[in-house]
Amino acid sequence: ELKVEQNPLFLSMQEGKNYTIYCNYSTTSDRLYWYRQDPGKSLESLFVLLSNGAVKQEGRLMASLDTKARLSTLHITAAVHDLSATYFCAVGRADMRFGAGTRLTVKP
């Protein structure tokens, strides 16, 4: 059974700092997703990563994929308060499996 693990589960950052969220998955997959969820809101798609070495960037967020290591990272550069949210990685096709989520809090 496909398992998806994220760490850390909770992350408190100072504004302006950099940090990385990790996502490991247990079986081969041809795609990996990152989503963002604000408190009380639904999930918003951030990135779809499809191949080994894929890197995508949007603003202060950069996601990468290493299919051989079954690892994806979400790197946050110079964090700002607006990035405070829960970030999920997900693996699979129609039967997507989600990680537990990383609750990010960015403090002034």
Next chain:
Amino acid sequence: ETGVTQTPRHLVMGMTNKKSLKCEQHLGHNAMYWYKQSAKKPLELMFVYSLEERVENNSVPSRFSPECPNSSHLFLHLHTLQPEDSALDLCASSQGGGRTLQETQYFGPGTRLLVL
């Protein structure tokens, strides 16, 4: 309406009630999904419909019964729920049910369900 809509947004029900959740997608997609998000578990896939045919059913108790009358609408019928079924029920849709490499699932706002 745009994107994926869900009604009601909040639902409080007793254990003997029967209620239904509705999801509608305005994206022209061919696949729809029900997920459950609770405080104690990660986001869990419950059901997948592709071209109105159920293709995934992850050992969900029979007190949750899905219905997909067409590619734009998805219902979740609830009956004799338990308090531990309280959760955020999320609907999503995608273009090809996982068959298209670039496709993404788009989520609705969710129904906050409380079972008393």
